[in-house]
Every structure is written in structure tokens, then in C-alpha cells.
Amino acid sequence: MTIVIDATNIGGGGGVTHLKEILDVYDFSSPVIVIAQKKILEQLSDHEYLTKVGHELLEKTLLHRVLFQIFIIDRIIPAKAIVYSITGDFLGKHKPVVSMSQNMLLYERDIWKEIRQFKEVLRFWINYHKQKRSFKNSAGIIFISKYARNYISGKINLSEKRQIVIYHGIAPRFFQVAREQKPISDYSFSKPFRFVYVSFVHVYKNQCNVVEAIGILRQKGFPVELNLVGGVIFGPAGKKLEMTIRKIDPANEFIHNLGDVPYEEIETCYQSADGIIFASTCENMPNILIESMASGVPIASSNKDPMPEFLKDHGFYFDAHQVGSIVKALIEFLESPQKRKLNAVNALREASEYSWPETSRKTFDFLTSIYDTYNHTPG
Numbered sequence: 001m002t003i004v005i006d007a008t009n010i011g012g013g014g015g016v017t018h019l020k021e022i023l024d025v026y027d028f029s030s031p032v033i034v035i036a037q038k039k040i041l042e043q044l045s046d047h048e049y050l051t052k053v054g055h056e057l058l059e060k061t062l063l064h065r066v067l068f069q070i071f072i073i074d075r076i077i078p079a080k081a082i083v084y085s086i087t088g089d090f091l092g093k094h095k096p097v098v099s100m101s102q103n104m105l106l107y108e109r110d111i112w113k114e115i116r117q118f119k120e121v122l123r124f125w126i127n128y129h130k131q132k133r134s135f136k137n138s139a140g141i142i143f144i145s146k147y148a149r150n151y152i153s154g155k156i157n158l159s160e161k162r163q164i165v166i167y168h169g170i171a172p173r174f175f176q177v178a179r180e181q182k183p184i185s186d187y188s189f190s191k192p193f194r195f196v197y198v199s200f201v202h203v204y205k206n207q208c209n210v211v212e213a214i215g216i217l218r219q220k221g222f223p224v225e226l227n228l229v230g231g232v233i234f235g236p237a238g239k240k241l242e243m244t245i246r247k248i249d250p251a252n253e254f255i256h257n258l259g260d261v262p263y264e265e266i267e268t269c270y271q272s273a274d275g276i277i278f279a280s281t282c283e284n285m286p287n288i289l290i291e292s293m294a295s296g297v298p299i300a301s302s303n304k305d306p307m308p309e310f311l312k313d314h315g316f317y318f319d320a321h322q323v324g325s326i327v328k329a330l331i332e333f334l335e336s337p338q339k340r341k342l343n344a345v346n347a348l349r350e351a352s353e354y355s356w357p358e359t360s361r362k363t364f365d366f367l368t369s370i371y372d373t374y375n376h377t378p379g
Contacts, residue, residue, distance in 0.1 A: 007036035147306030169356030178296035196273035213326035215248035231260035270295035
């Protein structure tokens with residue numbers, strides 16, 4: 001058996017992290033071929049039984065990548081192989097295929113109404129239909145949260161597909177001890193309580209609401225500041241964030257928009273904070289949230305599923321669409337140092353359950369099981 005990983009539509013971020021991590025700990029009991037853009041292949045460690053395959057069409061537009069999948073990818077795949085579509089949008093004819101679900105934006109249509117840009121919504125619509133076709137032709141589907149499995153199963157009939165939930169892992173460098181928590185009276189406007197929100201900028205990440213909430217806390221006399229970490233991936237959201245920051249903090253005193261930080265350095269952003277905010281309202285498995293849990297820093301989080309699936313009762317929850325709800329949760333957060341400490345300790349314990357070696361083992365075991373079943377099924 002050869003495992004062919006279709007990574008043709010990975011652009012970076014969590015997708016490439018997942019691919020790198022599961023391959024770095026895999027024993028290569030079966031040879032692996034990865035098909036992807038050059039920039040993705042260059043980030044993968046070399047191995048005797050790992051073959052990296054690129055193509056000029058993959059370096060162009062989405063349309064070119066679709067044409068590659070329809071007309072070329074099957075020529076690359078060996079006869080005795082299983083395809084693992086890591087973005088769940090394989091369009092070739094080869095079987096068996098296992099698809100993975102990573103993007104809830106394809107299904108949560110309320111977010112489309114918030115975006116209000118035809119080109120962006122069209123991209124999601126196209127990717128939704130690609131994934132629907134890939135799922136239909138797959139022998140197995142990997143979900144990365146129970147929430148995603150239940151939600152998507154309510155939209156697409158997957159009753160005849162073998163399914164499994166395999167959580168992503170957390171790299172060891174993110175783990176720290178839970179730190180002591182001080183009362184808010186120990187802070188001042190010259191030495192404020194430092195919140196950090198790590199996430200790229202898009203409408204469903206709700207950075208503007210968080211900025212407004214921090215401004216209200218300052219008006220109420222709470223000595224807080226906010227560091228925003230993450231690049232802009234949707235231009236209108238980036239422009240709105242810039243305008244909001246100028247309105248709330250025109251002197252640049254307490255809102256610091258740090259922009260993109262290399263993933264290899266991102267743990268320092270968590271570790272330098274006194275508190276972490278996560279305000280997203282559309283996630284499959286929120287990697288940033290579980291990395292935050294590992295940092296030992298207390299967390300205030302969006303109450304939108306699937307965040308409680310991972311953080312459980314160990315966070316201060318809010319409705320990220322409502323500035324008042326964020327303010328209320330952050331006031332409780334600031335005024336409850338003992339609860340902060342207990343939440344941080346318990347969240348750290350939960351985070352210890354997420355391991356890349358375990359993710360890799362379960363993933364490749366599932367692929368092997370699907371391959372064996374497919375090749376022993378008559379017809």
C-alpha cells in the first residue's frame with residue numbers, strides 16, 4: 001500500500017502544521033507521496049520513503065488547481081494506493097479515498113451573510129461543492145471535532161461512510177506551567193494587565209468587538225491593554241479593524257496591532273500575556289484555543305461551538321457578537337484571580353490530552369483500515 005496525500009489546496013496555516021506534524025512522527029511503514037505546491041513541499045522534512053510531487057498548475061490559480069485534480073492527479077497515483085485528501089476536496093477518480101473536514105466556513109452560511117463580498121462567498125460555495133463531491137466518493141471521513149461531525153452530518157447524508165473524530169495535537173513547545181494569578185489591584189495604567197488575541201483577521205474573528213470591549217474596560221477604570229496578533233486575510237475586515245482601533249485608541253496607548261508573527265515564534269505571544277482572548281465564531285477544531293490552553297494562561301473565549309468541546313468549563317465565556325457580553329466576561333475574569341488560576345490549571349490538564357504522535361497513529365491506522373476493507377470487499 002502507498003499513501004498519497006492530496007495537499008494541493010493547502011495554502012499554509014493550520015493545514016500545513018497538521019501535515020508536517022503527522023509526517024514527522026510517522027514510521028513510514030507504508031511509503032507516502034505528498035502532492036502540493038512548492039512552498040508546502042519545502043516545509044516538509046525529507047525521508048527515504050517520502051516522495052514530494054509538485055506541478056506548475058498548482059502554482060497558479062484555484063481554477064488551475066481544479067483542472068490539475070480533474071485531469072492530471074490520477075496519473076500520479078499508483079494503482080495500489082489510498083488517497084488521503086487533507087482538505088477534503090479530492091476531484092480525481094481514484095479509489096479508495098479518505099477525506100478530512102477542516103473548514104466549517106463551507107457549511108455555516110450565517111458567516112456568508114456577514115462577509116457580504118461576492119468573490120469571497122463564491123470561493124466558499126465552490127469549495128463546498130468540491131468537498132461535497134469528495135465526501136460522496138470517499139470510503140472514510142476524518143473529522144477533527146465532534147461538533148463538525150454532527151453539524152455536517154445534518155447537512156450531507158454521510159450515513160454510509162465510515163467516520164472517525166481525530167483531534168489535532170499540540171507541539172511540546174507550547175506547554176508551560178500554570179502561572180500565579182494576581183488581583184487586578186496589583187496592576188496600573190503604567191503597568192497594565194496584558195490581554196492577547198492571536199488569530200488572523202476576518203469578520204468572524206470579531207477583533208473589532210474585542211477592541212471596543214477593551215476600550216470600555218479602560219473607561220471603567222480597569223488597567224488593561226490588548227495585543228492583536230495575526231495577519232489580514234480578508235481586506236474589508238482589516239480596514240474595519242484599523243478604523244476601530246483609531247476610534248478607540250487614537251493615541252496608540254493600549255491597543256497594539258502586531259500583525260503577522262511567524263508560527264515558530266507564536267508561543268511567545270501566549271507566554272508574554274496575562275490573559276488570552278479567543279473571539280472566533282466559526283471553527284472546526286480551534287488550534288489557537290488548544291495552544292492557549294497549553295500555555296498555562298487563563299482564557300476568555302467565545303461561547304460558540306466547538307469552543308466548549310475543548311475548553312469545557314475552564315474559561316470565561318462570552319457571546320463574541322455582543323460587545324456587552326465580552327465586557328461582562330472580562331470584568332469577571334479580571335475580578336476573579338482564584339478562578340483564573342483554577343481555570344488555567346484545568347485547561348492545561350485538558351491540553352495534555354492532545355498529542356501529535358497520537359493524531360498521526362490514529363490517522364494512519366484509519367487509512368490502513370479503510371484500504372484493507374476496500375480491497376477485501378467484493379466488487
